[in-house]
Each structure stands twice: as C-alpha cells, then as structure tokens.
Amino acid sequence: MPLTAQQFEGLRAFVLERSAIVLEPGKEYLVESRLAPLAREFGYASLGDLLLQLGPRANHELCRRVVEAMTTNETSFFRDAHPFEALRTHILPELVGRRRHRRRLDIWCAASSTGQEPYSLAITLLEHVPEAARWQLRIVATDLAEDILARAREGRYSQHDVNRGMPPALLGKYFQREGDGYRVRPEVKRLVEFRQMNLAQPWVGLPPMDLVFLRNVLIYFSVATKKRILENVRSVLAEDGYLCLGAAETTLGVCDAFQRCPIGKAVLYRPVAQPVA
Numbered sequence: 312m313p314l315t316a317q318q319f320e321g322l323r324a325f326v327l328e329r330s331a332i333v334l335e336p337g338k339e340y341l342v343e344s345r346l347a348p349l350a351r352e353f354g355y356a357s358l359g360d361l362l363l364q365l366g367p368r369a370n371h372e373l374c375r376r377v378v379e380a381m382t383t384n385e386t387s388f389f390r391d392a393h394p395f396e397a398l399r400t401h402i403l404p405e406l407v408g409r410r411r412h413r414r415r416l417d418i419w420c421a422a423s424s425t426g427q428e429p430y431s432l433a434i435t436l437l438e439h440v441p442e443a444a445r446w447q448l449r450i451v452a453t454d455l456a457e458d459i460l461a462r463a464r465e466g467r468y469s470q471h472d473v474n475r476g477m478p479p480a481l482l483g484k485y486f487q488r489e490g491d492g493y494r495v496r497p498e499v500k501r502l503v504e505f506r507q508m509n510l511a512q513p514w515v516g517l518p519p520m521d522l523v524f525l526r527n528v529l530i531y532f533s534v535a536t537k538k539r540i541l542e543n544v545r546s547v548l549a550e551d552g553y554l555c556l557g558a559a560e561t562t563l564g565v566c567d568a569f570q571r572c573p574i575g576k577a578v579l580y581r582p583v584a585q586p587v588a
C-alpha cells in the first residue's frame with residue numbers, strides 16, 4: 312500500500328533528526344523501495360507497521376537500519392578524476408614541501424561510503440609522495456552508515472567496482488585477486504582508518520587536517536546544515552589546507568569562511584585568511 316502523507320512526514324522528520332538528510336516531497340517511491348525489504352526482514356506485515364515502531368522507545372537496530380537504508384552510497388574509484396589530478400600536480404607537492412619538517416599529512420575523507428574514495432586517496436599518496444615510507448600519512452575515513460563502513464573496511468571489490476575508475480596498472484599494483492573479485496593490498500589499507508561519524512552531530516577526536524574531501528554528501532542537507540558543517544570543517548582545517556567538495560557542491564552563498572581555488576580543471580576551496588587582530 313502506498314505511504315500516506317502523514318507516514319511520509321513522520322519518516323521525513325525521523326530521518327532528518329538522525330542524519331540531517333532531507334527527504335524531499337516526491338521521494339515516497341524511494342522510501343517504499345528501500346524500506347519494504349527491511350519491513351519484510353524485521354517481520355512486519357507492511358511498511359506502515361514498521362513505521363509505527365519508530366517512536367521514542369524504538370529498537371536501536373531497527374532505527375539504525377532505517378536511517379542507513381535512506382542514505383545514497385553511490386561512489387567509484389577516482390570519481391570525477393579532476394580533484395585527483397589536482398592532488399598529483401599541485402596540492403601534494405605543495406603540502407609535502409610545507410610539512411617537510413613535520414613529515415606528517417592528515418587527510419579526512421568524510422562520507423567515505425564503501426571505501427573507493429579513501430583508497431583512491433591512499434593510492435595517490437603512495438604513487439605521488441616519494442617520501443611516503445618515512446612520513447606519517449593518515450587518512451581518516453568516516454561515514455554515518457555502519458554497514459557501509461564494514462564493507463569499506465573489508466576492502467573487497469567486484470570486477471564491476473574496479474572497472475569503474477581503477478586504472479589497470481594501479482589495479483595490478485595495489486590489489487590482489489580474491490575469488491572473482493579483488494582485495495585492497497595491506498600497504499594501502501594501512502593508510503586508512505575508518506570511523507563511524509555523523510556529520511550532523513558534534514565531532515569528536517578529529518586531529519587538525521591538511522586536506523578534507525567532503526564530496527557528494529552536502530547535497531542531501533538543508534542550507535543551514537551545510538553552513539554548520541562547513542564552519543566546522545573550517546575549524547579542523549589547517550590555515551593552508553584544502554577542501555574538496557563534489558562537482559555539484561559549493562561553499563559560495565553558504566559559508567564565507569572559504570574561497571574558491573581553481574586548480575587545472577578542478578575547483579577546490581581554501582580557508583579565507585583571518586584578519587589580524
């Protein structure tokens with residue numbers, strides 16, 4: 312049975328509160344197709360029965376699964392190519408030069424989904440930071456969704472996954488065959504630490520970052536949430552660091568703590584210098 316307007320509104324409020332994801336009116340079909348299998352798995356006769364359970368004393372696991380089912384996890388290796396080109400040609404040489412005394416780079420891949428993005432970053436570091444073995448290179452990869460993070464930590468990918476963006480030479484160098492798929496090699500995995508983290512809730516335990524990849528997640532949030540998250544990013548990003556957003560995302564008109572910084576065909580963002588007091 313199709314969702315009633317009241318049921319949709321209740322779910323919309325529930326998902327917004329727990330993830331900041333805005334379910335626009337008209338997304339009823341999406342809700343039904345993603346939650347109907349969950350209703351069956353949890354033994355409810357209908358989606359309506361499942362939604363009735365999402366009250367204050369709801370089962371934690373059910374709530375988590377409902378929210379995670381409403382996330383979109385689309386990703387691929389070296390997605391959109393240009394930011395990775397900018398990393399190779401400009402950002403890494405510059406940051407490595409500036410951090411040569413500290414010999415440490417901290418990168419945050421927020422909303423890392425099933426891992427293709429942080430592993431692409433790790434491979435880029437191994438390929439283009441010749442000092443890699445003697446430096447402390449760390450990529451903190453975070454996502455809201457526990458199930459998705461578990462897959463990312465495993466680092467196993469199908470032929471279809473690697474066909475989407477992984478160049479054959481890098482596939483041969485940084486993956487090992489496993490059954491009919493591939494597994495990321497330990498030297499790549501070692502650079503990435505996966506953590507569960509909700510961008511819409513207070514952030515704890517993040518070190519200062521030199522580079523933040525926050526791609527293709529702000530699109531799901533309200534302008535007020537985007538602004539709050541971007542202001543928080545500003546507070547963890549080094550003064551001379553870089554922020555990379557998705558191709559359809561911008562700080563312009565949302566948060567004036569960043570300025571646009573085109574590099575080749577990519578657009579990155581840098582903190583606006585603080586006025587001297």
Ligand SMILES: C[S@@+](CC[C@H](N)C(=O)[O-])C[C@H]1O[C@@H](n2cnc3c(N)ncnc32)[C@H](O)[C@@H]1O
Nearest residue numbers: 330382385386422424455456509510526527528
């Ligand atoms: C479309 S994927 C983007 C993946 C990757 N950044 C890329 O560009 O290929 C969006 C990811 O954002 C995550 N997400 C959604 N809401 C979130 C939140 N409030 N906090 C953290 N992650 C969230 C989802 O679980 C999903 O994995």
